[in-house]
Amino acid sequence: MKLRLHSELKKDQILLGLEHLRKHTKFFSKFNKKQLEAFEAHFKFISFKEKQQLTKRGEPVDYLGFIIKGSAQTLIENVQKQILEEGDCIGFMACLKMQGAEIQQCDIFAKEDGYLAFIKLDDIRLLAKRDSQFTSFIFMQLSLLALDYVSNQFLGKEYIQHNQQQILETASKKIITMLDNLGVVEVVDPKKKKKQIDENDIKTFRHFWNELEQKEKRLFVQYSNLVEINTSEIVARQHDNTNSFYIILQGELVEFKDKTAGKIYKVGEIIGIKEYLTGQSYSSNIYGRGKCLALKISQSGIQDMIEISGSSVLQIVSMLTRFEAYQLRKQFENQFPDLILNFKSKIENEVEQLKAINKPLTKKEQFTTSQLTNNYFEINVQKIAKNNQNPDIEQEVIAPLYLLDIYKNLVSKRGYQPNEIKDRKDPMFETGLSIFLRDKAHEQRAELLRQKKLQKQSKGKQIQKEDDELENIPIDPFEQLNNDYYNVLLENEKLHDLVFLLEERIKEMNEQHKQNKEELQKMQTQIRKNELHKELLSLDLARQILMPADKTQRKKTTLYDNYHLQIVENKKFKRTVVAAERILTLSQVIK
DSSP states (O other), rough: OOOOOOOOOOHHHHHHHHHHHHHHOOOGOOOOOOHHHHHHHHHHHEEEEOEEEOOOTTTTTTTEEEEESSOOEEEEEEEEEEEEEEOOOSHHHHHTTTTTBOOOOEEEEEESOEEEEEEHHHHHHHHHHHHHHHHHHHHHHHHHHHHHHHHHHSSSOOOOOOOOOEEEOHHHHHHHHHHHHOOOOOOOOOOOOOOOGGGGGGOOOOHHTTSSSSSHHHHHHHHHHEEEEEETOOOEEOOOOSSSEEEEEEEEEEEEETTTEEEEEEEEEESSHHHHHHHHOOSSEEEEEEEEEEEEEHHHHHHHHHHHHHHHHHHHHHHHHHHHHHHHHHHHHHHHHHHHHHHHHHHHHHHHHHHHSOHHHHHHHHHHHHTTGOOOOOOHHHHHHOOOOOOSOGGGGGHHHHHHHHHHHSSSSSOOOOOOOOOSGGGGGGTOHHHHHHHHHHHHHHHHHHOOOOOHHHHHHHHHHHHHEEEEEEEOHHHHHHHHHHHHHHHHHHHHHHHHHHHHHHHHHHHHHHHHOOOOOOOOHHHHHHOOOOOOOOHHHHHHHHOOOOTTTTOOOOOHHHHHHHHHHHHHHHHHHHHHHHHHHHHHHHH
């Protein structure tokens, strides 16, 4: 079903609201005037009422929404987790294709009356073709927002320079092959001469890279530079700003802070993506550790990609966001391995309790429950922390413990499928629309029908009033007869017009019949000529075969030749007749 919702705010009201958000919210602070106007042009602005449901857990995420005015509360199993305020976003992780975010993980209800700006996820690809600059800018901001949420969830903190390297001239196909094979180890096997993947670290950059289509890979490599970094050559200098980031293809890089060696960056890791997205400076120096090859992506290269294909850039930004989010999660897992085991054991205990209370879970339910901790949530744990002051929770691991609370709420209800859309009795659920958009479509449709009914009623009252006024006017009997006479004349004229039209139509049909008859005669004549031509050819060939070869005698004319001459003479005669008819016609015109 195609969704047709219209904005319920005027342009001036929308721009005033967006200008207010630009001054008072973090997400809209980077918008300029032109981008605010583009936001107003491409998004729909609709109202919601207090206690109206905006999302329903288990339904597909089909729109990207921003709260322009008002507030909403996020609930999991009727437990309030956070309050969404002006400028907060709904559905951005599904827009970036984050794992587990393709369906609604929470119920969101309006806390007070307000307005929501939304765009369908299916329409974003079309928007990328119409306005690639604006769409790419939005995706960059959504990427920062998603990484900020993931960093807060797993690390408990916000996700908030360079020298000229030697650029190597390398074919794009070769670079794509290098990226495709990141993390692949060659194993000597006489039976199977194939490359095997190192299973110790499955989700390298290669895993996310191979989610792109071939055209997107070619575009990314075409506007990137393959650079060579020598031993001890500086890649990033502390406190320097950057407009590029690097993907390590071969070799290693090492981080130094206060002359102390720190993290070692290996093949498949990205350097500078955080600084590139946030505009912050590097917090340490990064040097080459031996000879290294890296793919450098600059801001100008991204802009060139946007000019060529905005939709491809959206997929590339989504891929980089998913990879960086995975790195943040991995950082948390490496920092708190015992806490991860504690998470899994508590989740397993929840499942065991469900088994004891209800019938055993199916394999499908067990699988989805075990995969729950790999999903991402549109939950801001900072807002949860403000409403829940627990002295027993350590500050450095406060975010993961709040996530554990969310996991427990999600598995506490029997039969919950986090990665599966539930069946609904609502017939509009099959259309793919979420509950808020369905309710709003019903509301606008009912309002439209009500307005049409009112217009019809008002129109009927006006007609009835005019009829009553005419009935109250005294009518002269001679005038009435005169009016009847003229009405009869009008009807008579209409009948004459209809008769004339019918006669014209009959003439056209007769002419068409005559033309069809002439064409049929021409076709029959042509068929007879072809048969005669065929017969003459066969007779001529037979005569030539039976006639003795005599080279001394002159060549005699055949029946075919005579037939051909006859056709030529007939054509000349027809041309003469046509010319005579034209002369006769001209003479009559002159007279």
